[in-house]
Amino acid sequence: MARPREFDMDTALDGALDIFWRQGYVATNLPDLLMAMGLTRGSFYKAFRDKLSVYIAALDRYDDQVVSATVATLAGCDAGSAQACLSVLFSPEADARKGCFICNAVVELGPANETVAAKAEAMTVRLRNGILGVLDRFEVGEVGEKRTATADLILHLYFGHKAIGKGGKPPEDWSAHLGWILGQANDA
Amino acid sequence: MARPREFDMDTALDGALDIFWRQGYVATNLPDLLMAMGLTRGSFYKAFRDKLSVYIAALDRYDDQVVSATVATLAGCDAGSAQACLSVLFSPEADARKGCFICNAVVELGPANETVAAKAEAMTVRLRNGILGVLDRFEVGEVGEKRTATADLILHLYFGHKAIGKGGKPPEDWSAHLGWILGQANDA
DNA sequence: GCCATTAGGAACCAAATGGTACAAAACAAA
DNA sequence: TTTGTTTTGTACCATTTGGTTCCTAATGGC
Numbered sequence: 001m002a003r004p005r006e007f008d009m010d011t012a013l014d015g016a017l018d019i020f021w022r023q024g025y026v027a028t029n030l031p032d033l034l035m036a037m038g039l040t041r042g043s044f045y046k047a048f049r050d051k052l053s054v055y056i057a058a059l060d061r062y063d064d065q066v067v068s069a070t071v072a073t074l075a076g077c078d079a080g081s082a083q084a085c086l087s088v089l090f091s092p093e094a095d096a097r098k099g100c101f102i103c104n105a106v107v108e109l110g111p112a113n114e115t116v117a118a119k120a121e122a123m124t125v126r127l128r129n130g131i132l133g134v135l136d137r138f139e140v141g142e143v144g145e146k147r148t149a150t151a152d153l154i155l156h157l158y159f160g161h162k163a164i165g166k167g168g169k170p171p172e173d174w175s176a177h178l179g180w181i182l183g184q185a186n187d188a
Numbered sequence: 189m190a191r192p193r194e195f196d197m198d199t200a201l202d203g204a205l206d207i208f209w210r211q212g213y214v215a216t217n218l219p220d221l222l223m224a225m226g227l228t229r230g231s232f233y234k235a236f237r238d239k240l241s242v243y244i245a246a247l248d249r250y251d252d253q254v255v256s257a258t259v260a261t262l263a264g265c266d267a268g269s270a271q272a273c274l275s276v277l278f279s280p281e282a283d284a285r286k287g288c289f290i291c292n293a294v295v296e297l298g299p300a301n302e303t304v305a306a307k308a309e310a311m312t313v314r315l316r317n318g319i320l321g322v323l324d325r326f327e328v329g330e331v332g333e334k335r336t337a338t339a340d341l342i343l344h345l346y347f348g349h350k351a352i353g354k355g356g357k358p359p360e361d362w363s364a365h366l367g368w369i370l371g372q373a374n375d376a
Numbered sequence: 377g378c379c380a381t382t383a384g385g386a387a388c389c390a391a392a393t394g395g396t397a398c399a400a401a402a403c404a405a406a
Numbered sequence: 407t408t409t410g411t412t413t414t415g416t417a418c419c420a421t422t423t424g425g426t427t428c429c430t431a432a433t434g435g436c
Contacts, residue, residue, distance in 0.1 A: 004382085004383080004432090004433070004434090005382085005383060005384095006383070006384080006432095007383095022299070023299060023300075024295070024296060024299075026214040026215075027214075027296075027299070027300055029422085029423070029424085030423075030424060030425085039384090040384060040385055040386090041384090041385075041386080041425085041426095042383075042384050042385050042386080043383065043384060043385085045425070045426075046382080046383065046384080047383090050424075050425075051424065051425090097299065099295065103291075103295065103351050104295050106287075106351065106354055106355045107212065107287065107291065107292050107295040107296065107351075107354060108212060108215075108295065108296055110354065110355065110356075111210070111211060111212075111215070111285065111354075112211075112215055117355070117356060120355060121355060121356065124352075124355060153345070155348070155352075156345055156348030156349050156351075156352060157341070157344055157345055157348055158348065159347070159348035159351045159352065160343070160344030160345055160346065160347035160348030160349075160351070161344050161348075163291050163294070163295075163344075163347040163348070163351060164312075164343075164344060164347065166294055166295060166298065166299075167294045167298065167305070167308060167309060167312065168298075168305060168309065190402090190403065190404070190405095190410080190411040190412040190413080192402090192403070192404090192412085192413080193412085193413060193414090194402095194413075194414080217392080217393070217394085218393075218394060218395085227414090228414065228415055228416085229395085229396095229414090229415075229416080230413075230414050230415050230416080231413065231414055231415080233395070233396075234412080234413065234414080235413090238394075238395075239394065239395090
């Protein structure tokens, strides 16, 4: 009935996520964004409302791809210990300088944009629940309150780990620290 | 011999630090910055080179004021345990939504500005050494390698704590977690 | 092959940005 | 009081920004 679009929506959003993740919102101007998405101005504004809405779409895509994959890995882990399952959160990454997109979004747009702040908060909760699920599965910490505290602790550590990574420190293996925390949670 | 400046340099820099810390670099336009610093365009460009140089001056001021105070508190702490001394890093703050200026700087300008990245790195090292000093003083962890790893762990936790705070979660008391980590470091 | 409909592309635009120029004012020394 | 110097404030400017317009091209149903 009409001319079909030539670009692939998922590919374009992946490109947007990558460059926003890497450079942030304002540091990515429209030409940069268009290049990363592989489309031109006309197609861009035909398919999306504006730059901010694409950023929010990238945030959603991060949720669908990265956060979901992480949570699924945590849930489906068949390793023998909580430490082994949770270590996926701290494994060295190819491009650690990108940091954590959730943290980046909170820092840059969170204070000024309620939608961004809310989505970041939701993703944070998803991660926390994923961690908590592992602790529950392995019965780390006897009582519920202690478990949630431990989950929070690991979540904080995760964010800190990502923040340091964005700062440029070479990624290290932090799984040993997990052992400490989990061991202590069981002892207490 | 000439007309003296009417504004106080330290007060102006404090204002710049506050608004940059709170809003970030790009979200703070020149009128905002001038308002926060309490001076007008002419005075601004007479006293400073440009907006970026003021941001970097604010970074230095953060180092001089906040980081130095934290390090000094850690060094001068006469409490009876490492946990008590280190808990200052996690005490609830009046305005947690500002987050950690080091992390904010790394996220927003670090990837594009080498000076900012270097200064942030230097402050990170200062904090780490401050933590390490406490561990050394209380002989937490038998060997040096273990101590530095523990210091890194606490530093990561600190950054994560600040990141969560900027996200808007109500600040909680995390000193208990310190106990776990430190206890485990001694046990291992 | 026609035609309605939509994508693609380039020229264009208004607004906001950081930064500059310059004149007036305030001060200190002589 | 005069003079030289520096601050202050306002008007102005060039550039970059995200966003719009509008024309052309391509497609699929009839």
